[in-house]
Amino acid sequence: MRKEGKKRRKRKEEKKRVVVSNLPFEGWSPKENPNQQYRGNQIKTSKYTILSFIPKNVFEQLHRFANFYFVGIVILNFIPVVSAFQPGVSVIPVCVILAVTAIKDAWEDFRRYTSDKVINNQECFIYSRREQSFVQKRWKDVRVGDFVQMQCNEVIPADILLLFSSDPSGICHLETANLDGETNLKQRCVVKGFSQQEGQFQPEHFHNTVVCEKPNNHLNKFKGYMEHPDQTRTGFGSESLLLRGCTIRNTEVAVGIVIYTGHETKAMLNNSGPRYKRSKIERRMNTDIFFCIGILFLMCLCGAIGHSLWNQTFKEHPPFDVPDANGNFLPPALGGFYMFLTMIILLQVLIPISLYVSIELVKLGQVFFLHNDLDLYDEESDLPIQCRALNITEDLGQIQYIFSDKTGTLTENKMVFRRCTIMGREYCHQENAKRLETLKEVDSDSEEWTQYQCLSFPARWAQRPATMRSQGGTQPLRRSQSARVPIQGHSRQRSVGRCESSQPPVAFSSSIEKDVTPDKNLLTKVREAAQWLETLSDAKPAKPSQSTSSSTADFFLALAICNSVMVSTTTEPRQRVTIPPSTKALGTSLEKIQQLFQRLKLMSLSQSFSSTAPSDTDLGESLGANGPTTDSDEKDDTSVCSGDYSTDGGYRSSTWDQGDILGSGSGASLEEVVLEAPDLGLAKPELCYEAESPDEAALVHAAHAYSFTLVSRTPEQVTVRLPQGICLTFDLLFTLGFDSVRKRMSVVVRHPLTREIIVYTKGADSVIMDLLEDPGCVTDADLQKKMKKIQARTQKHLDLYARDGLRTLCIAKKVISEEDFRRWANFRHQAEASLDNRDDLLMETAQHLENQLTLLGATGIEDRLQEGVPDTIAALREAGIQLWVLTGDKQETAVNIAYSCRLLSQMDTVYSINTESQETCESILNCALEEVKQLHQLQKPDCKLFGFRLPSETPSTTSGAAVPDAGLVIDGKTLNVIFQGKLEKKFLELTQYCRSVLCCRSTPLQKSMIVKLVRDKLSVMTLSIGDGANDVSMIQAADIGIGISGQEGMQAVMSSDFAISRFKHLKKLLLVHGHWCYSRLARMVVYFFYKNVCYVNLLFWYQFFCGFSGSTMIDYWQMIFFNLFFTSLPPIIFGILDKDISAETLLALPELYKNGQNSECYNLSTFWISMMDAFYQSLICFFIPYLTYKGSDIDVFTFGTPINTISLTTILLHQAMEMKTWTFIHGLVLLGSFLMYFVVSLLYNAICVTCNSPANPYWVMENQLSDPTFYLVCILTPVVALLPRYFFLSVQGTYGKSLISKAEKIDKLPVDKRNLEIQSWRNKKRPAPVTEVAQSAHHPAPPVPQQDFRTSTPKSSSPHKRKHVEDWMLHGQRGSRECRREDPCLGGPSAKLSSGQHLLEPNRTLVPGAYSRGQNDVRQPLSRGSHRRSQSSLTI
C-alpha cells in the first residue's frame, strides 16, 4: 500500500509526460499499453450521474448555511418535547426548497451532459493498424498515442502534436476562435525532421518517444522533445501543438499524435466555468438576517419566559395543561426552555430561507433580460452581452468607481495609419486625415446595410457545421464561424477589425484601416526610391548609402516585411497565398526574377524618363495619380456603396491591385510582364491581410498604399510587389516575434538583389531609440552629424505624434555580415533546442541581434475612439460614477485620449505627478491636496456657512458637475513610489477631489493594486472594464469585471463577469439594467423580509392568548402553502419584471443612478421601516379579528382562517402597491395567487376529514365563506393595515422630492411632454450647457503646441543633475489663481524638504503667465485648444 503510494507520488513528481505510439499495442490488453495511464478523451463536465445526483446534490446544498439552518429546524421538530408541528409535515418546506434547487441544478447538469454527449460523439479519423488506414471513430475513443488525421475545417479533438501536413512546407493553419476568440489564422509547423515527407504519413513507421510537459493550462506554452530510436532528440514547442477545439484551416490534411486528451487538454484546463461572487445586496442581506435572528431570539425568549410565567399562575394543574405521556409535569424552567425551542420551530420563517431560492430565480430572470437586450447586442460581431457571473446583476446598479483600460476599451483598437517620419522628415498625410473625417459618415450609413445583410441571410447563418462544438466545456462563448465566411466576405463592407471573433477575416479590415491616402510629398520620395531600387538591380554591390531614397524604400520594405501578417484571398475557399504566383507561373528561381527585373528596369527606364511617351502609365505617374483616384473612388463608394460592396467583398484592394498591374501591364510591352499580369490578377483578385495585431495590419496597408505590397508570406519567403509592379522575394532567414518584454520584433531577410542580410526591426520608440547605433561610433563626421540630427528630429516627431494621441512605432534596420549571421543562427538554434531555461536564452539571443540599428523612421498610428465613448463617459460621470483610466500607454497619448473622450475637460485643473522619489512625491501630493481643498472651499462657501475656512471638508465622491474639476495624471513609477512609500492615503484623498484620474504606464499588477486599494480603502463598489490580457488582473480585482470582446483575444472576456462588445454598451448596462436589477432585487429583498415577519408575527401574537404554548391558529399545511404557493410567485415576478422608471428616462437622466449607488432602495433604514411596517400590519391583521371574535364560540381554525385570508390579502396588496409597473403578467400572478388560495383552501378543507391527524380544519373555509362577519373582517383589516403605507406613498408621490419620485412623475407624462421636462431638468442641473456644446467636438484637435511636452527630459540633464523630474502642470485659471494666493500654505508641508524651496520657487514665478492665460480663457471660453495645455513644468 505504502509502496504504491510512494510510486504514485513519484510519478506525480515527474514533470514529464512520455508518449509513444499506440499502434504496436493495438489489440493488446489495455494494461500492456504504456499510454494507458492517461485519461481518455471523453469529457464530462456534468457533475452528477443519475445515481449520484440525489446524495451529491443534497450534500452540496447542505453546505449552504441557510439550508443547514432549515434542516436543523426540521431535526428539532423530530424531538417530541419541543415539536411544534407534526415532524413529517415539517419536512415539506425543506424538501420543496431543496427540490427546486435540485431541479435547477439537474437541468443545468443535463444540458452539460447533452452537450458533452454531442462533443464526445463527434467523429474523427484515427489510424488503425488492422485496417492499415485511418478509420472513423468518435472523439471519446481518442487515446493518448493515437494518430489522428484531420481535414480542412475540422475541429481538433485533442491536443495533438503535428507530425504531417499536406502543405509541402509542413505548415498547418489553425483558427483558435473557439479557444481565445482570435480568428486570424495561426501557423503550426510539423515537428522538425518530419517535414520532408512525401505524400503520405506512415504512422506505423513512427517509433519515436515523445517527451513533454505535464498537462497545464498555458495555452501558448508548451515544450518537449522527441527521442528518436537512435537516441537523438528533436525539440518542439507550442508551434507544433494543435489544440483541442481549434479548427484546421487552409490545410487539406494534417496528421499528428495525441499528447493530451479530454480534461487534460489545455483548452479544458483553461476552462473555469462561471464565477460566483457575492453581491453587495447579499452582503447587506446577511447582516439583516442576523438582525432577524436577533428578533427571532427575542421573540422566542419572550415565549419561553411567558410560558413559564403562565404555568406558574396555576396553583394546580388545570385540565388543559396536559402532562407528558407518563403523567408527569415539567418544571416551569425546563418547560420554558423547551418552549424556547418550540418557538424557534414555530417562528422559523422569520429567517427567510426561501429568499435564497427566490433570489436565484430572480437573478436568472434578470440575466435572461440582460442577455436579450437588443441595445446591448452588437450587430457587427453578432454578440449579445454575455453574463458569465449569474449572481451579481444588481451590483451593476451600485457602481461608484469605474476603472477602464484605454486601448480597445475606450478606443476601437482599430488602427489607422496617420503619419510617418522617414529619415527625420515628417509626412503629415493631410489628405488621409481629411478622408478619415468623411469616412465616418459613410460608416454610419453603411450600418443599416450591414443590418439588412444580417437579416437577409438568417438561414445560412443558422446552418452551422455539425462539427461545431455546441457547448464545448472549453469555450462556451464563441463558435467557429466558417459557415459565415461567404456571406460576410461579401456583405461586410465595414468589417470590424475590432471584433475578429465574429468575423473571421481579420484582414477584411474596414475601409478606414485599409485605405491610406498617400502623402503627395512622400509619393515623390517613393518614386525616387523606386528609381533607386532599379539601380540596385544592376546587381552591383549595394552602396553604403544613407540617401533618403534608399531609406524610404527600406522603410516601406520594412513595413511590408517586418511583421507576421499572413496573406490570403477573400474568395471562398479561403486560400492562403503562400507561393508567389509569379514564381509559380514562371516556375522560377531567383535568377529568373532578376532577369525579369532587369528587363523591366530597361522597360520602365525607357518609359518613365520619357514623360512624353504616349502610354503614360509609368509607375511614378500612376502612383502620383493614386491620391485623386482614391478620392474619387471614395466618392463613388459613398454614393453607391451598398451595391459596390456587396458584389465585391474586398472591393478596394482588388481595384487597386488590378489597376496597378493592368496599368503596368498595358504600359509594358514586355511579354513577361503581360504574361504575369493576368496571372496575378486572376490568382489574387484581392489580398487579405491577417495580422495578429491591428498595428501590423495598419502598417502593411500603409505600405500597400505606397505600392509596396505584401504579396505572400511563407515561413521561408516573403514576396513584396514593388511600385514597379514586379515582385521581390526575400528569403526569410529568421523571425523574432513580438513580445511584450522586448517590445519589438525583427525579421532577418536576405535581400534578393544585393544578397545582403538585413535585419528589419520595428518596435516601441523607447526601446528602439536605445538600440540605435551610437552616432559616436561612426567615424565619418558628416554621417555622425546627420545621424544625430535624424535621431533628434525623429524623437521630436515622435513626441508630436504622442501628443496627438497617436501610437508610435520606430522602424530600424541593420545589415549584418554572412558570418555574423551564421554564428548568431547557431547560437539561436542551440537556444531553441534547450528544454530548460529556454526563454532566457532566446531573449539573450534576440538581444544579440537587435542592436546597433540604423533608424529609418517612425510611424504614427491612430487608435480611433470608439463610437459613443464621450457620451457614455459624460453620462456615467453624471451618474456620479468616478472614472479612472488605467493604461499601459504613454502619458501623452493617454492624456490626449482623455481629452478627446471628455474624461478631462479643457477647464479642468490637471495635476500630473511623475517622480521616482518618495519625498518629492509626498510633498507634491501635499501641495496638490492643499490646493484642491482651497478650491473646493472657495467654490461653495455659500453652501456651507461655516465651512469656509474649515480645513477638512469631506470630499463627496459623488460631487456634481458644479464642483471645480480637477484631474490627476500619474504614471507607473510614481504609483510604485506611492505604494511603497505608504502614501496611499494621501493619494486617495487627492483622488477623491479629482474628477478623473489617469494612470499611465501602469503594469497589469499595478492596475489591480489600484483597484484593490480603492475598493478596500474607500469601501466602494468598483467596476473594471478592459479588453486585453493585461486587464485580467484588474478585472478580477474589481467587484464587477467587464470584458470587452475585442481584438485582443478572449482572455479578458474569460475572466470577466459580463462581456460586452462596445464601451458604449456600458451606459445602458449600468444606467438602465443596473438600476433596474438593483431596484428590483433590493425591493424584492425588503419585501421578502417584510412578508415573512408580517406573517410570522401573527403566530407570535397568538401566543399571548394560548399560554405561550406554541400552538397555531392556522393549519400547518395552509401555512406551508401560504409561503410556498400563495405568496412566492408575486415577489419573483416583481423582482424580474418591475420597472420603476422607463429605460428612456433612465438614460436621459443619469443622475437617477445615484439611487443605487447610495443604496436607497435597501439599506438599514428601509429594512427597519419595513420591519416596523410588518409589525404594525401583523398587529392589525391579528387584533382586528381577535377583537371581532373575542368571546364568541369561534374555534381555533375558524379563527385562523380569516387571519390567514387577511394577511394574504394584505401581503398581496402591499406587493401591488410596491409595483410600479403593471403588465398583464403582474396582474395575472397577483390574481392567480389570490384565487389559488381560495381554491386550494376550499379543496383542502373539504377533502381532509381525517387526513391531518390529530386535528384538521375540516369544512372551516366553507363555513367561513357563508359567514358575513368573515367578509366584513376581510374588508376592514387590509384597509387599516395598509392605510399608513398608502397614505405615505401618496404623499410621497405628490410631494416627493427624491429624484426617483420626480422621475416617476416625468415618466408618466406623454412622450413629447416628457422630453420637455427632461430637458428642463437637465438645464436646471447644469447651468452652463454652452461649454458642454463647445466641447462636444469629438475629435481632439491638435493642440497648439505652446510648450514642449517633454521639457523635463532635456532639463533632467541640467546642471542640477537631479535624478527626478517632477512635472507639476496646472492648467485652468482657477487652479493657478489659487496657487498664487495660497503660496505660504503650499510651502508648509514641503518646507522640511531640502528641495522644498526649489520646488516652489519656480512655481511662483510661473504663475502669472498661467494666470493671464487663464484670463484669456475667461474671455474666450470657446477658443478651444488655446488654453488647453497651459501646463507648467518645474524642475528641481
Added chain:
Amino acid sequence: MTWSAAARGLHQPDNTAFTQQRLPAWQPLLSAGIALPLFFCAGLAFLGLGLGLYYSSNAIQELEHDYTGDAGAGSCAACAAQGQGRAPPPPCSCAWHFTLPELFPGPVYLYYELTGFYQNNRRYGVSRDDAQLSGLPGALRRPANECAPYQFSGGLPVAPCGAVANSLFNDTFSLWHQRRPGAPYVEVPLDRAAIAWWTDYHVKFRNPPLVNGSLALAFRGTAPPPNWRRPVYELSPDPNNTGFVNQDFVVWMRTAALPTFRKLYARIRQGNYSAGLPSGAYRVDIAYNYPVRAFGGHKLLVFSNISWMGGKNPFLGIAYLVVGSLCIVVGFVMLAVYIRFQDQDDDDNDDE
C-alpha cells in the same frame, strides 16, 4: 444561459415586447390626486357599513350570569365550595333566578361560557385523535400517540382518547319559566339537537360500526376517559346522540380559539317560545359538576339572540365607524397636501 443562446445559432436577441421589457404596462403612480377620491369614497362607505353594523349589533340582546360560585354569589357558591379540592367533585346542583320584564325576542340561544380555559393550549389541543372520532375501528383500538397520557387506561385504549375529551364540560342546565308570580315553573323546551356543525355531526364524527346492533359492544374493550363517570356510549339515551356523535361532545371537541369562549348549549325555539322568551320569572337549574376554580376560571350562562351577522359584536361596527372617519380625516389631510402641492407646483413653474 449564455450557452443556450449560443447554441441557437443566431445570437441576435428576439425583438419582442417581452424580451425587450416593453410590455404594455399600467403605471399607477400614487399621488394625492388619485388617493383623494379613494379616501373619501372608502371613508363614506365604511361609515355607512359601520352604522349599519353598529345598530344591528346593538339590537341584539344578551343576558349572562356568572354561576362559578365565588363566595357569596348565589346558590352555586355552595357547590363550588363543596367541590373544592376534590376530584372528581361530587354531584351538586344550584339554580339561577332571573326575571324578564319584557319579551326576549327569539330565536334565543343558550350558551355556556368559560373564561381562562385554554382550550388552545398546544399540548391540549392536539391531545385528540380525529381518526378515532371518525369511527375507524383501528383507531378506536389504537389511539394516536398525541392522546397520551389519556391514550390507554389500565391497558385498555381510551375512547375517546386525549385531554380534550377527558375534560368534557359536564354541567347541565334546564330552564323553567314562571308566567305569573306564584304560578308553577314550567320547563322551557331546550332544543339540544343540531347545536354542532352539520358537517361535524354528520361527517367528521362517526361512531364505530355497531356490533350486533349494539353501540356498547362496539366500544367493548375500551375505557372511558378518566374524568368521565359514564362510558361514551351512555352519554345520551338517544341512540342518535350518543357515542362520538353526541352533540355536546362534538361541540366541546371543536376547541375554542381563545381562552374565553362560549359554546352553544341549546336553542329555544319550540312551542310557545318560538318567538322568544316571554316576560316573567325564570329559573335555570344547574347541575354543577365542572370544576373551574382550580385555574381561576369562570363559568357563565348566556342567553342571546342573533342577527344576520351572528352574535352581539359591537366591535366591528365601531371599528368600521372609526376607520371610516379616519379615512375621511386622512382624505382632508390629503386635500391640504394636494392644494399646497398645486401651489408649489405653480411656483416651480414660475421659477422656470
